[in-house]
Amino acid sequence: MSRLSGQTPGWPQDPASDHPAAKSDPALLRLHDFTVSLPGPVPIVRGLELSVGRGEALGIVGESGCGKSVTWLAALRLLGRNVTTGGEVLLEGRDIGRLSERDLARVRGGRIALIFQDPSSALNPVQRIGTQLTDVLCQHRGLGGEAARREALRLLDRVGIADGPRRLRQYPHEFSGGMNQRVMIALALAGEPDVLVADEPTTALDATIQAQVLDLIRDIRRETGMALILISHDIGVVGDLCDRIAVMYAGRIVETAATRDLLTRPRHPYTQGLLAALPTLDGPRRRLTPIPGTVPAPAAIPPGCAFAPRCPIAISRCERELPELTLAAQDQRAACLRLGEPVAFPGAPVPAALASEPAGVPA
Amino acid sequence: MTVLLDVRDLARAYPVSTAGGVRRTLHAVDGVSFSLERGRTLGIVGESGCGKSTTAKLTLGLLPATRGQITFEGSPVTAERDRHWRALRRRMQIVHQDPLAALDRRLPVGQQVMEPLVIHGLEANAGAQRQKALALFDAVGLRPDLFERFPHELSGGQRQRVVLARALVLDPALLVCDEPISALDVSVAAQVINLMQDLQMRFGTAYLFISHDLKVVRQVADEVAVMYLGRIVEQGPPDALFHAPAHPYTEALVSAVPTPLRGTQGRIILKGDPPNPVDRPSGCAFHPRCPRAVARCRDEAPALKRVADGRLGACHLVADAPAAAVA
Structure with missing residues (x-):
């Protein structure tokens, strides 16, 4: 603690402070050429470029095994020694990958908070909720005693848990799943983070409880201006809460755009396929258009575009060349060599630029 | 159309002891009727603990009912593990959520698809059984070379296809599907949904399709029942229910479906958690969370009755405010 006095709370002295990007970078958190490899070495995340602005809500969607969760766990060095990472994780332009364990511990929870899918396994089952909350308040805010208790009560109230004094004395098993996720959110808020990474925060919850938790996250963001990285397999959840969406496939980002653009005129064949494969609650019932085949295993990712074997408009070049993210429309980037080709999946939303072409939708 | 399955006033209660050691009764399913x-x-939709999976197990005779009758192909379904029960197994099958848990990890998947034929002594010999299993492999879109593979060698979608092949190899009249696609990824889920629809067309199998996912249920179901705390609160055609819900709980469920670009206006966020079935609220079980509850809802349980457009609804307010007023 004393070593840090006089600095911005949570900002340890680090040799990277003279990083050239430190002052000019408008992004709050940026991953640059970020890779994650398992021993082998099997790369599971490859050359990722992603940034989140201050106060922005970024959604990350993809199917299981695409690397959407691993990216953020690895970025915060939470995956142990067997996992190696490459590239940079820049928080306000400074690489947190170069921080010592001790300094990184202050960033985790203090600047970047995480919540997970299953709140009851993320909480300590043998500690009272109050103890877990005051621990975080002591660690990241230096609060103790009555001050910590008052703040813990305020946080519980903020996340919509009534009867705080009694709840603080209870254990996680005495809470329902939705209540435990509220406790997780309270824990995340305790460090007053700049960005919350929420990994499938509502997947284990029932529909009406999911709506409550999403509503709570929305409210808190409006109040605190905290940025959000929401990881989910459910494009509905992400589209509901986020300003911008990044779609991941086989360890890479294949498309990123503002939510409305991504959902109404997706440019990458995989995004188009995902949207065509979803049943809807409105509109006429139509037969779903599945994406043929399955996601490749990390050890067997094709050399070119990883989606090429499943892509209806792939050409032989797609099997050899790795496409980079390129500008497809204003503020919309997609990693596809066949950008501008007609919509690949019947039933998928048609990009406005292509809608007028008569041969737009193949039979 | 002939009625295949008729369920009347089905109920299942469990004795439980609460924290203080007090003996209580948990009504998991409490008077469910459908055909x-x-x-x-x-389709049966509802949140966890509403009794939808218990209803599935009762229907199949896997659990004895506390009350009520189940009639399947004209004869009663009981949970006695006798000859009658075993004969029923040929006609009704179940598909679970997690295909890896439903399959035997040490047996090649082809053997597992043949196994029901062996158990029931169907087909003349092992060769014919193998032929039949291969025919089902073809029907569910599995390559024959996967016949000798083990479950861990297959993808999630392929495993669920194996489970479907195994369930359909006996040519059942009823397939109970308990969250059959919840464990699958989006692109694969669409494959399995389409496959299930194709198989229904081809074999004429009836599905009792249980899911928490309203969008999936709308895609596959001819009729939907919404359950809350062990009872059906609304039942009717999916588009009627989901586009103009009559029951406030259905309305909240539909409203809770995350829909991009909708905005937050008019969204219904229910307060609190679903109550513990042991402490079923008096009157209408939904009244403590219902945004429109009136005094009567607290005292008097509404019966499931036919409302304006022919659907069924269990709400005191439905008669006064028919579906048209909600739409």
Whole structure:
């Protein structure tokens, strides 16, 4: 603690402070050429470029095994020694990958908070909720005693848990799943983070409880201006809460755009396929258009575009060349060599630029 | 159309002891009635603990009912593990959520698809059984070279296809599907949904389709029943229910479906958690969370009755405010 006095709370002295990007970078958190490899070495995340602005809500969607969760766990060095990472994780332009364990511990929870899918396994089952909350308040805010208790009560109230004094004395098993996720959110808020990474925060919850938790996250963001990285397999959840969406496939980002653009005129064949494969609650019932085949295993990712074997408009070049993210429309980037080709999946939303072409939708 | 399955006033209660050691009764399913025609699909939706999976197990005779009758192809379904029960197994099958848990990890998947034929002594010999299993492999879109593979060698979608092949190899009239696609990824889920629809067309199998996912249920079901705390609160055609819900709980469920670009206006966020079935609220079980509850809802349980457009609803307010007023 004393070593840090006089600095911005949570900002340890680090040799990277003279990083050239430190002052000019408008992004709050940026991953640059970020890779994650398992021993082998099997790369599971490859050359990722992603940034989140201050106060922005970024959604990350993809199917299981695409690397959407691993990216953020690895970025915060939470995956142990067997996992190696490459590239940079820049928080306000400074690489947190170069921080010592001790300094990184202050960033985790203090600047970047995480919540997970299953709140009851993320909480300590043998500690009272109050103890877990005051621990975080002591660690990241230096609060103790009555001050910590008052703040813990305020946080519980903020996340919509009534009867705080009694709840603080209870254990996680005495809470329902939705209540435990509220406790997780309270824990995340305790460090007053700049960005919350929420990994499938509502997947284990029932529909009406999911709506409550999403509503709570929305409210808190409006109040605190905290940025959000929401990881989910459910494009509905992400589209509901986020300003911008990044779609991941086989360890890479294949498309990123503002939510409305991504959902109404997706440019990458995989995004188009995902949207065509979803049943809807409105509109006429139509037969779903599945994406043929399955996601490749990390050890067997094709050399070119990883989606090429499943892509209806792939050409032989797609099997050899790795496409980079390129500008497809204003503020919309997609990693596809066949950008501008007609919509690949019947039933998928048609990009406005292509809608007028008569041969737009193949039979 | 002929009625394949008829369920009347089905109930299942469990004795439980609460924290203080007090003996209580948990009504998991509390008076459920529905019928299902041949080759049709009835979807059951609801949140965890509403009794939808218990209803599935009761329907199949896997659990004894506390009360009520189940009639399947004209004869009663009981949970006695006797000859009658075993004969029923040929006609009704179940598909679970997690295909890896439903399959034997040490047996090649082809053997597992043949196994029901062996158990029931169907087909002349092992060769014919193998032929039949291969025919089902073909029907569910599995390559024959996967016949000798083990479950861990297959993808999630392929495993669920194996489970479907195994369930359909006996040519059942009823397939109970308990969250059959919840464990699958989006692109694969669409494959399995389409496959299930194709198989229904081809074999004329009726589905009792249980899911928490309203969008999936709308895609597959001819009729939907919404359950809350062990009872059906609304039942009717999916588009009627989801586009103009009559019951406030259905309305909240529909409102809770995350829909991009909708905005937050008019969204219904229910307060609190679903109550513990041990402490079922008096009157209408939904009244403590219902945004429109009136005094009567607290004292008097509404019966499931036919409302304006022919659907069924269990709400005191439905008669006063028919579906048209909500739409």
